[in-house]
Amino acid sequence: MKALIVKDFGQLEIQDVTAPEPGPDEIQVKIAYTGICGTDPIIVEGKTFGKMLPIEGAIGWPRKPGPVTEDARVMGLPMRDGLKIIGHEASGTISKMGKDCKAGFKIGQRVAMDFRCTCGVCYFCMNGMPNFCERLAPLSGVMAEYAVFKEKMIYPIPDDMPMDIGAFLEPVSIAVSVLDKAHMKTGDSVIITGGGTIGQLVLQMAIRSGASKILVSEPIAEKRKLAKQLGADIVVDPIHEDLLAISNNFTDGRGFSIGFETSGRASIARQLILLAKIGGTIVWVATYPPNMDLGVPIFYMHIRELTVHDVMPTMESFPRALQMLPKLDLKSLITVYPFKDAIKAFEAHNQGKAVKIMLQM
Numbered sequence: 001m002k003a004l005i006v007k008d009f010g011q012l013e014i015q016d017v018t019a020p021e022p023g024p025d026e027i028q029v030k031i032a033y034t035g036i037c038g039t040d041p042i043i044v045e046g047k048t049f050g051k052m053l054p055i056e057g058a059i060g061w062p063r064k065p066g067p068v069t070e071d072a073r074v075m076g077l078p079m080r081d082g083l084k085i086i087g088h089e090a091s092g093t094i095s096k097m098g099k100d101c102k103a104g105f106k107i108g109q110r111v112a113m114d115f116r117c118t119c120g121v122c123y124f125c126m127n128g129m130p131n132f133c134e135r136l137a138p139l140s141g142v143m144a145e146y147a148v149f150k151e152k153m154i155y156p157i158p159d160d161m162p163m164d165i166g167a168f169l170e171p172v173s174i175a176v177s178v179l180d181k182a183h184m185k186t187g188d189s190v191i192i193t194g195g196g197t198i199g200q201l202v203l204q205m206a207i208r209s210g211a212s213k214i215l216v217s218e219p220i221a222e223k224r225k226l227a228k229q230l231g232a233d234i235v236v237d238p239i240h241e242d243l244l245a246i247s248n249n250f251t252d253g254r255g256f257s258i259g260f261e262t263s264g265r266a267s268i269a270r271q272l273i274l275l276a277k278i279g280g281t282i283v284w285v286a287t288y289p290p291n292m293d294l295g296v297p298i299f300y301m302h303i304r305e306l307t308v309h310d311v312m313p314t315m316e317s318f319p320r321a322l323q324m325l326p327k328l329d330l331k332s333l334i335t336v337y338p339f340k341d342a343i344k345a346f347e348a349h350n351q352g353k354a355v356k357i358m359l360q361m
Contacts, residue, residue: 003144004342004359006084009046012343020080020140020148022109027154028096029111033167033336034142035089035356036349038264039287044346055351078138082147085141087226090116091157091166092147092361099219101151110157112169114318115139117150131314143342145361155322164358168330171356172320174285174313175201179209181283181309182258186210191247191256191275193238194263195223197333197356198285200230202260204328207231211258215250217243217268230329238268247275255280262286271293273301273308281307336360 001019004012022028079085091112094105105111105331117137124132140147151173157166175198184190190211195218206214207230216227217236224235236246247256255277261269264286272282273296301308335354337345339361349357 001145002339003083003085003141004339006044006086010044012044012086012346014340014342017083017085017144018081019144022098022148024098024100026098026148027094027101027111027151027152028103028148029090029092029113029154030095030146031090031092031142031144031361032163033091033358034087034360035167035171035197036087036345037089037171038198040086041346041350042287059292069138080140082136083141084207085144085147087141087143088139089167089170090142090147091163091169092156095146098151100119103154105149105151105154105156110159110161110163110166111154112157112166112322113142113147113149113151113155114170114173114315115142115149116313117153118315120322131312136177143221143339143359155318156199157322157325161325162331164334164336164360165330166323167358168325168328168356169318169321170313171197172201172324172328172330173317174311175199176317176321176324177313178202178283178311179205179283180314180317181311182260182281184209184211184258188256188257188261189251189277190214190298191217191258191270191272192227192262193217193265193268194261194286195227195235195355196262197219198229199223199260199262200333200355201328202285203227203230203232204256205324206260208327213250215247215256220352223350223355226355229332243271244275250276254278257281258283260285264288266292266294270296273297273306276304276306278304279306280304281309284308284310322346330356334358 003017007013067257094109118130118133119135122134213233215234216232217238218224219239259272259282262285333355339359
């Protein structure tokens with residue numbers, strides 16, 4: 001099969017490799033569409049994932065040495081068959097099933113997938129936190145003609161749902177988790193920093209959750225225009241406009257009830273604290289570099305009783321995300337490239353103008 005391989009740091013290459021075969025409780029999926037996540041180029045460059053650096057002085061330091069392993073790793077996790085096949089957002093059709101599969105799936109059925117496969121028996125799985133599973137199964141990268149998943153990670157999609165929309169299941173599940181963390185109330189005011197895929201999804205989810213007014217801060221004009229089309233009350237260019245002054249006027253000097261940071265920039269993550277109202281909530285959504293220090297103004301947070309959350313996507317959000325797929329405007333976010341142009345697609349992604357680039361297999 002054809003697959004997009006991380007050949008070395010910063011190097012991608014389409015190669016011919018052996019298609020993965022499903023184990024007894026696994027399902028092989030013929031990939032239809034796969035999305036480029038904002039973390040994928042970071043993974044390719046080796047800047048964030050792969051080492052999962054521990055923090056000196058924090059719980060778990062010094063980390064106990066693990067067994068020596070020669071397996072290929074992406075996102076800090078072992079890869080199936082030792083191949084660094086990138087990608088984790090996808091839809092497709094079932095092509096093979098293991099002999100122990102029992103959920104009633106059928107060959108040819110249209111599905112979307114969760115790339116994480118938890119063990120179910122480690123400390124965190126047993127304590128209701130499977131998103132922190134200590135023994136995740138090896139990943140089967142989806143930027144390939146075929147990928148393999150545990151049966152429990154497969155979600156059927158309706159026959160009338162376009163396959164590119166089905167490939168949004170994983171990103172939409174993140175937006176669901178983000179809104180869960182925010183505990184939004186009807187009438188809350190919202191600021192979203194970053195107008196990429198997750199920012200645009202959070203915008204639509206916040207509108208449907210009862211936000212009274214929403215400001216989106218995004219430096220790229222095309223993304224600001226899209227945010228306005230999708231329902232933002234006001235959009236701001238943070239490079240050429242005064243975000244603080246506009247926010248003051250927009251909130252009558254009180255600040256925002258909830259701030260969602262999706263840009264991944266440290267300075268913006270800190271700025272959201274200063275734009276929150278008394279009793280406000282900040283949700284850091286993006287993936288930030290390891291060991292990044294924000295220099296958080298603790299006393300300011302104390303006197304304003306602010307709450308800060310980070311987010312690790314949860315498996316429990318996938319069923320609800322599936323129900324939201326037909327309710328959101330996802331088509332306007334998509335730019336499609338054929339798989340043979342995957343390298344060009346990554347170059348386009350890095351230019352920043354497209355929201356969600358998908359590869360059609």
